[in-house]
Amino acid sequence: MDLGQLDGFFALWNNAQGPMLRExxxxxxxDYGQTLVEHANSILLVGRLVLSIAARPVDSLLFMDCVILxxxxxxxxxxxxxxxxxxxxxxxxxxxxxxxxxQTQPKSLYEPLLRAFTLQYVRKKGMWRNLPAPGGxxxxxxxxxxxxxxxxxEFVERFDYVLSAYAGYQRGVQxxxxxxxxxxxxxxxxxxxxxxxxxPELGALWSYRxxxxxxxxxxxxx
Numbered sequence: 400m401d402l403g404q405l406d407g408f409f410a411l412w413n414n415a416q417g418p419m420l421r422e423x424x425x426x427x428x429x430d431y432g433q434t435l436v437e438h439a440n441s442i443l444l445v446g447r448l449v450l451s452i453a454a455r456p457v458d459s460l461l462f463m464d465c466v467i468l469x470x471x472x473x474x475x476x477x478x479x480x481x482x483x484x485x486x487x488x489x490x491x492x493x494x495x496x497x498x499x500x501x502q503t504q505p506k507s508l509y510e511p512l513l514r515a516f517t518l519q520y521v522r523k524k525g526m527w528r529n530l531p532a533p534g535g536x537x538x539x540x541x542x543x544x545x546x547x548x549x550x551x552x553e554f555v556e557r558f559d560y561v562l563s564a565y566a567g568y569q570r571g572v573q574x575x576x577x578x579x580x581x582x583x584x585x586x587x588x589x590x591x592x593x594x595x596x597x598x599p600e601l602g603a604l605w606s607y608r609x610x611x612x613x614x615x616x617x618x619x620x621x
Contacts, residue, residue: 407503414500415439418474425563428579431572433563435470442466445559446552454600455547462548464515466555471516472497491529494520498534517541519556521549547598554594554601557587561613568616581617 400408419435446466450459472493477486497516501509517537520526527538541549560583567579577585591605 404505410503411500414471414474419470422474425567425579427582428567428572428574431563431567431570431579435473438559438563439467439470441562442555442559445555445562448604449551449555449558449601452600452603453547453551454598457551458545458548461511461515461518461545462551464512465518465548465552468497468512468516469519469552469556471500475500488529490520490523490526494530494534513537514541518545518549518552521546522553550594550598551601554591554598554605557591557594558604560587561591565613568620578617578620580613580620584613584617 415436419439422435423429424433424435424438425431443463443466446463450457450462475496476489476492494517498513501513504512513533514537517530517534518541520530520534520538521541527535527542529535530538564580564583567573567583572579574582576582588610591610595601595605
């Protein structure tokens with residue numbers, strides 16, 4: 400490695416520092432105040448938790464790299480946007496920006512990191528048509544070869560939403576319409592239930608008991 404190569408990697412490394420520290424998540428609940436750095440740190444533990452109960456062979460490097468990298472396109476494209484207020488094409492812009500950032504990396508790093516970043520798009524309907532090359536072909540390949548890892552990653556994201564909302568509940572976070580926990584459960588319960596139906600082992604985490612207990616917390620706070 401020479402200084403030029405170091406500078407190429409530094410751009411990727413540096414994006415995980417100040418740019419992600421400055422970006423806040425959960426804009427619809429501003430009192431929560433979680434930064435992308437905090438999210439990137441804690442979701443690693445969720446990924447490891449899910450990996451521990453996997454019932455099939457898992458490409459753990461691909462899966463955990465996706466957990467590590469999945470939000471690294473956000474500071475490059477205007478920051479985090481919650482699902483109810485997402486700019487059209489934001490997901491595509493994030494992929495394009497991250498792929499451009501990877502272009503300074505050697506092939507031995509570019510290819511596995513791009514595949515890992517793209518894993519999060521596999522279960523987004525029709526996304527393969529929207530990404531420029533080589534994004535679409537990567538999605539098609541991963542859908543064929545690593546559907547389990549894609550499903551587990553979707554669960555990680557959604558289960559992490561619930562954990563954030565539970566933290567918000569403990570802090571009394573709400574907006575003018577609802578509590579953070581009520582909002583999140585309303586959006587995520589059916590999707591987590593569907594993932595548990597598809598991958599029954601995930602019921603060890605998203606259990607009927609946990610769901611009922613969280614719903615009871617919402618009722619107590621109304």
